Amino acid sequence: MKIFRSVGWMAWLWVLADLVHAQGLEGLLPVGEAYQLSADATTPGVIKLHWTIAKEYYLYRGQMKFAGGDGVTVGKAGLPDGTKYHDEYLGDVETYHNSIDAGVPYTLAPGTRRIKLSVRYQGCHEVDPKVCYPPHTEELDLPVSGVSVCGAGGTTNTPANPPMTNGHGAPSGATGLIAALCLAFAGGLILNLMPCVLPVLSIKVVGLLESGEDVAKARRHALAYTLGVLCSFTTIGLAIVTLRSAGHAFGWGAQLQQPLLVGVLACLMVAVGLSMSGVVQFGTSLGNLGRPLAAHTGAVGDFFTGVLAVAVASPCVAPFMGAALGYAFAAPRLAALLVFLTLGLGLALPFLLVGFIPALGRFLPRPGAWMETLRQILAFPMYLTAVWLVWVLANERGADAVGWVLIAAVLLAMSLWWFERSRSRGAMSKALAVVLTLLVSLPLYQLTQLPAPAMRGTSEANVVAYTPEKLAALRAANTPVFVDMTADWCITCKANEHAVLDTPSFHALLQRTRAVYMRGDWTDVDPTIEAFLEQYNSPGVPLYVVFPKSGGQGEQLPNVLTAAIVEKALNDATH
Numbered sequence: 001m002k003i004f005r006s007v008g009w010m011a012w013l014w015v016l017a018d019l020v021h022a023q024g025l026e027g028l029l030p031v032g033e034a035y036q037l038s039a040d041a042t043t044p045g046v047i048k049l050h051w052t053i054a055k056e057y058y059l060y061r062g063q064m065k066f067a068g069g070d071g072v073t074v075g076k077a078g079l080p081d082g083t084k085y086h087d088e089y090l091g092d093v094e095t096y097h098n099s100i101d102a103g104v105p106y107t108l109a110p111g112t113r114r115i116k117l118s119v120r121y122q123g124c125h126e127v128d129p130k131v132c133y134p135p136h137t138e139e140l141d142l143p144v145s146g147v148s149v150c151g152a153g154g155t156t157n158t159p160a161n162p163p164m165t166n167g168h169g170a171p172s173g174a175t176g177l178i179a180a181l182c183l184a185f186a187g188g189l190i191l192n193l194m195p196c197v198l199p200v201l202s203i204k205v206v207g208l209l210e211s212g213e214d215v216a217k218a219r220r221h222a223l224a225y226t227l228g229v230l231c232s233f234t235t236i237g238l239a240i241v242t243l244r245s246a247g248h249a250f251g252w253g254a255q256l257q258q259p260l261l262v263g264v265l266a267c268l269m270v271a272v273g274l275s276m277s278g279v280v281q282f283g284t285s286l287g288n289l290g291r292p293l294a295a296h297t298g299a300v301g302d303f304f305t306g307v308l309a310v311a312v313a314s315p316c317v318a319p320f321m322g323a324a325l326g327y328a329f330a331a332p333r334l335a336a337l338l339v340f341l342t343l344g345l346g347l348a349l350p351f352l353l354v355g356f357i358p359a360l361g362r363f364l365p366r367p368g369a370w371m372e373t374l375r376q377i378l379a380f381p382m383y384l385t386a387v388w389l390v391w392v393l394a395n396e397r398g399a400d401a402v403g404w405v406l407i408a409a410v411l412l413a414m415s416l417w418w419f420e421r422s423r424s425r426g427a428m429s430k431a432l433a434v435v436l437t438l439l440v441s442l443p444l445y446q447l448t449q450l451p452a453p454a455m456r457g458t459s460e461a462n463v464v465a466y467t468p469e470k471l472a473a474l475r476a477a478n479t480p481v482f483v484d485m486t487a488d489w490c491i492t493c494k495a496n497e498h499a500v501l502d503t504p505s506f507h508a509l510l511q512r513t514r515a516v517y518m519r520g521d522w523t524d525v526d527p528t529i530e531a532f533l534e535q536y537n538s539p540g541v542p543l544y545v546v547f548p549k550s551g552g553q554g555e556q557l558p559n560v561l562t563a564a565i566v567e568k569a570l571n572d573a574t575h
Contacts, residue, residue: 028125029054031136035123041115041142043475045531046468047074047104049119053097058083059123061094063135064102069116071109075527078103078469103469107531115142177335181342184324188346191313222355224299226348228306230341236310237340241333256489257525259397259447263405265311266389267440270409271416272308273382276375280416309347395488395523397450404450408443411436462507466520468528471547478549480515480573482566485533485543488523493542496561505563513570515546548573 036052053059061082068074079102082094104117117140124132256262274280324339354360386409393401415436422430464470466483474481484501486493500506501517510517520529522541533543536556544557546569555569 028129028131029057031123031133034125034133035059035121035136037119037121037138039117039140039142043468043472045105045107045528045535046472047106047115047117047140047142048472049102049104051096051100051121053099053123056127057123057125058095058097059100059121061096063120063122065118065120066104067118067120068106069114069118069139069141071112072116073107073109073527074117075105075107078105078467103472105468105528105531107527107534113143116140117142177338180324180335180339184339184342185346187324188343189349191343191347192350218355220299220355221302222348222351224302225306225309225351226345228303229310229344229348230306231303232307232310233340233344233347234337237337241336256392256487257396257523259393259401259450260444262389262393262396262489263401263408263444263447266386266393266405267408267412267444268308269382269386269389270412273379273386274413274416276379276382278376279413280420306348310344313347389489392489392523393447397447401447401450404443404446408440411440411443415440462510462517464516464518466518466529466532468532471518474516474518475547475551478551480513480549480570481518481547481554482510482515482570483518483520483532483543483545483547483554485520485522485529485538485541487521487541490541492559496542496544500561500563500566503563506566509567509570513574515570515573546570546573548575550575 034054034057038050038052040048040050051059061079064077064079066074066077080096080100082096084092084094087093106115106117108115118137119140120135120137122133122135124130271280324343390402390405393405415433418436419430419433422433466485471481471483486497488494507517509515520526520532522529522533533540536543536545538556542559544561545554546557547554555572557565557569
């Protein structure tokens, strides 16, 4: 009954409002004058709204609704608490008086050049005559760039999509396809030295050593491995182009936000480690890693080793690689695919050189019995990689996820052990090995059923969790801000934190420059952080941006940090 009374009361007020418009009522303002709305979209990833509310008028907090237009997806709006009271007809409500500031986070589909936002609100005149306006909707059409308030000193033009920089102020997003290909090739080459690729490098070292001086065999190793790398990068490129065409954001390494994939990779690392430890043999060498996947040729194993190399390399961003990927994520389809292929070519180059230039083979040790010991020693980096992936999974889905993936690993170890024992036994024994292997999928499936954490923030001292509203407030207060976009699965991020960002000297630098350290955690899917990455044309994490206290565009730092780079950026931000 109360609901009907409320609806009837609101309907009566709307009729009264129509009469006001039709006949006029002395002293009552038009809705546009009673509630003056202004909007600012210069802060990346957030639309700032401000209402100036006339005296003796108010707005209902619960009646504010926001919707994005074509190519614009909006998140949950940040609204302040209002004045609470109990309305006889509407029940418990909150109202705003005088003025209100709100922030609406948003993401843009690729190619979107205008920010369209529908804002719906409703308010009343609170003294005689007591009149409530019908719900009012304003359609905002904002440019992607505009004017940003920089404090008492005035304003400055700040693009919402700033150009990609190489960390020293030089534009790299517009360097062209040739420059992007050069950067991609260099980044792929250096990627071989990154710690996330080390386990696969161990596999190929053993495979190349086992090939000895057989040039033809070494070439087959190199070609099959290279084909696996290139096919994997082509698949990633096609997926990104397709998702981008459909209006979705996709970042480098973001597949590790999926718990099922993390669990599968952890089990795969366990399987590879058990093979290297001698529990099970997939063919006569580690180069035949892919033999269980297909028929009787070692080239298949080399191919899938290349696929594995790309899978474990995805959390790493090598120097030069970030700018190339940034170009690819915004470039036309063919150019984007060329960048990914060139990146793969750089990753595979060392093995191509050894396979096709026999003289380089003289620098490799001679094959011998010592290689079996080396094989077993190199199993331990595989186990450590599995431990790291389980740790990532714990941060994504908690202790239950750890339990399920450990059960899957035990079942996998049991199935591989029985598979090795069943080689000389009958068909029933081999069928049991297959059944045990299939059982591994059951605990892995449970990973998809676990809920994501309600909110990932930070409880560390001197670290502020990133939100567009907090960043906007700090910038409005003329505070220098160091923004760190990171993820638990990002090896480069963790290396930078250990070497620079978690050190006493860095926190002393923050105190001296009066800067705020703001961290965004992209371990799990977060549209707000995706919007920030997209605004800076970053293909993924890490992303470091220093905003000066005087306002204006933030300085984007390199993916690999040094104390000197950070100190210079923060010192410049305070001037």
